[in-house]
Amino acid sequence: MKPPQFDYRAPRTADEALDALADGGAKVLAGGQSLIPLLNMRLAAPSRLVDINGLAELDTVEVAGGGVRIGALARHTRVERDTGAAAAQPLIRQALRHVAHPVIRNRGTVVGSLAHADPAAEMPAVLAVLGGTVEAVSATGRRTIPAAEFFAGPLEPALRPDELAVSAFFPAAPRRTGTAFAETARRHGDYALAGVAAVVTLDDDLRVTAARAGYLSVGGTPLVLDLTEAAASAVRTGDWPAAAGYARARLDPGDDLHASADYRRHLAGVLTERALRAAAEEALSREGL
Structure with missing residues (x-):
């Protein structure tokens, strides 16, 4: 398989990169772990490839x-190993451990994964559940895009053709908050059949707030559900199956060659219960309980 012909640019400054993007029709190359396969299968045919690895x-x-603010060239592996980032927001590391294989994480970037906007990828779900943001720049200015608006559709980020995503911001975990990530794939490293990123916050009486x-x-974009009401009982007697049932009733996955909609809905419910329970346990652990 060979990609279609394209013009190649390797800018050395941000201004040069924005100039190369200004007239549209270009794709940005960072890690290339998603873009290169698309090019080789001719599912993408940009007129220009803008390689930002020199920035x-x-x-x-x-x-x-x-x-935690992550720049556009920070590789998955670097972010996963960053102790400061893991302390501030553990969900980042918890999710990155599920991203493909080490060889992919060595080259792929967190912001590149977000900009690819694959609904089966881990980091878009993490950004969405945390209410994070993506910062984009163009020759005409800079803007901050909330996660709720960034994922417009499957493989469709809310970036204009002349914009470069330069960073992503993941809010830190508040006090008495635990996080967990769970997914199931046919083989380790494959895209997940379903996955859940969970965040649970407790009050002084160890009840879910x-x-x-x-x-x-x-679905076609990351989906976030507020499960507070369904999980509001005391943590040590928490009715996590009720929260999972609440989630299942609100999920509407589609059928594909990998799994039926019913199986995905069931699996998402199982993972919801597992992830919520683990997140609550982490919240207790962070409080020394």
């Missing part, structure tokens, strides 16, 4: 401003 200023992982779950592989 060292985008290779950053910063814990500041109440969360907030419970959310972000889902992958159950």
Whole structure:
């Protein structure tokens, strides 16, 4: 398989990169773990490839401003191993451990995964459930795009053709908050048949004050459900199956060659219960309980 012909640019500054994107028809190359297969299968045919690997200023992982900001060239492996990022928001590391295989994580980037907007990918669900943002720049300015608006459809980020996604921001975990990630795939490293990113916050009496779950592989975009009411009993006697049932009733996955809609819905319910329970246990552990 060979990609279609394209013009290749390797800018050395952000301004050069934005100039290369200004007239549209271009694709940005960072890790290339999603883009290159699309090119080779001729599912994408950009007029120009803009290789941003020369923009060292985008290779950053910063814990500041109440969360973790990840630059567009930070590889999955680097972010996964960053102890500061894991302490501020454990869900990032928990999810990255499920992303493909080490060889993919060594090259793929977190922001690239978000910009690819694959509904079966882990990091879009994480950004969505945490209420994070993506920062995009163009020759005409800079804007911050909330996760709820960023994923417009399957493989369709809310980026204009002239925009470059330069970073993503993941809010830190509040006090008495635990997180967990669970997914099931036919083989380790394959795209998940279903996956859940869970966030649970407790009060002083160890009751659930907030419970959310972000889902992958159950729709065209990451889906976030507020499960607080269904999981509001005391943690040590929490009715997690009720929360899972509440989630199942609100999921509407489709059929495909990998799994039926009914199987995906059932699986998502099982993973919801598992992830919520693990997140609550982590919240207790962080409080030394």
